[in-house]
Amino acid sequence: MGVNENVLKPLDRLASTLSAEMEAVNALISERMSSRHAPRIPEVTAHLIEAGGKRLRPMLTLAAAKMLDYPGEYHIHLAATVEFIHTATLLHDDVVDESRQRRGRPTANLLWDNKSSVLVGDYLFARSFQLMVEPGNLRTLEILANASATIAEGEVLQLTAAQDLATDEEIYLQVVRGKTAALFSAATEVGGVIAGAPQDQVQALFDYGDALGIAFQIVDDLLDYGGATETIGKNIGDDFRERKLTLPVIKAVAKADAEERAFWSRAIEAGDQRDGDLEHALTLLARHGAMEAARADALGWAGRAKAALAVLPDNPIREMLSDLTDFVVSRVA
Numbered sequence: 001m002g003v004n005e006n007v008l009k010p011l012d013r014l015a016s017t018l019s020a021e022m023e024a025v026n027a028l029i030s031e032r033m034s035s036r037h038a039p040r041i042p043e044v045t046a047h048l049i050e051a052g053g054k055r056l057r058p059m060l061t062l063a064a065a066k067m068l069d070y071p072g073e074y075h076i077h078l079a080a081t082v083e084f085i086h087t088a089t090l091l092h093d094d095v096v097d098e099s100r101q102r103r104g105r106p107t108a109n110l111l112w113d114n115k116s117s118v119l120v121g122d123y124l125f126a127r128s129f130q131l132m133v134e135p136g137n138l139r140t141l142e143i144l145a146n147a148s149a150t151i152a153e154g155e156v157l158q159l160t161a162a163q164d165l166a167t168d169e170e171i172y173l174q175v176v177r178g179k180t181a182a183l184f185s186a187a188t189e190v191g192g193v194i195a196g197a198p199q200d201q202v203q204a205l206f207d208y209g210d211a212l213g214i215a216f217q218i219v220d221d222l223l224d225y226g227g228a229t230e231t232i233g234k235n236i237g238d239d240f241r242e243r244k245l246t247l248p249v250i251k252a253v254a255k256a257d258a259e260e261r262a263f264w265s266r267a268i269e270a271g272d273q274r275d276g277d278l279e280h281a282l283t284l285l286a287r288h289g290a291m292e293a294a295r296a297d298a299l300g301w302a303g304r305a306k307a308a309l310a311v312l313p314d315n316p317i318r319e320m321l322s323d324l325t326d327f328v329v330s331r332v333a
Contacts, residue, residue, distance in 0.1 A: 063188075094108065154177065209305075215329055237278045240277075
């Protein structure tokens with residue numbers, strides 16, 4: 001599995017359409033991540049923010065607002081808020097997961113230390129709350145504040161669920177809705193709210209972001225077992241080594257016989273991993289069609305995302321958001 005280069009065009013088209021707005025977002029991010037008294041804050045933040053990420057989440061906020069003809073400038077603040085929340089969670093995640101690579105580069109906790117990553121992540125959360133207040137819109141503040149709490153809740157749930165073979169697809173979906181989809185749906189929803197869209201369109205934007213985020217995470221889980229390192233920005237098998245029960249493994253465990261279940265229990269629950277275990281895990285995933293089944297789920301959520309767009313204005317940005325959904329799942333085509 002890997003990226004088909006031809007399908008990068010939808011994301012590139014969206015980035016081109018929103019280039020002026022994204023320049024403003026980047027300028028605001030650069031301004032607000034500075035610190036007069038703690039130079040390590042911009043050092044750590046810049047390492048991650050400037051690592052070549054596609055800025056997908058803030059682009060979703062900008063796209064939603066622009067699609068609905070928002071004439072103001074506060075979508076810039078909301079988009080920067082979304083990116084700060086996302087960056088803060090990445091800094092914290094890498095500490096929790098003891099990760100060593102992010103977006104193809106050494107993680108901040110590896111280059112500096114865990115304390116720096118956690119504290120800079122806290123600083124970015126604080127900055128995000130300063131930014132989300134500035135539009136003076138109580139509803140967008142509520143959405144982003146709730147998303148921040150939901151993300152943290154999802155991460156804590158994952159701590160207990162990720163290494164427990166009793167974790168099923170329902171719990172997995174709850175984790176994904178928390179740690180990933182919550183920010184996608186908040187990003188699209190606040191774009192509609194700040195534009196003054198009617199409730200049915202705001203709900204459609206939420207539904208789009210929710211389904212897109214779930215599809216995105218399932219694809220990410222799939223790529224961990226079948227993508228190229230340069231494609232996913234981390235090492236193949238990191239989820240296995242970090243003992244995470246992601247969707248492909250959950251599906252394989254559900255069909256496992258006693259011997260297979262004993263393997264998963266040793267490698268995931270007990271953390272007793274040995275040479276050749278990753279290869280054996282891949283064999284079991286293939287034996288039970290777990291990768292194909294998870295891919296079908298991703299496609300199903302992508303279909304829901306595209307369907308949610310139907311009530312939104314028929315314009316080029318809506319088409320780009322639909323194509324973007326195809327791009328997300330085409331990564332495992």
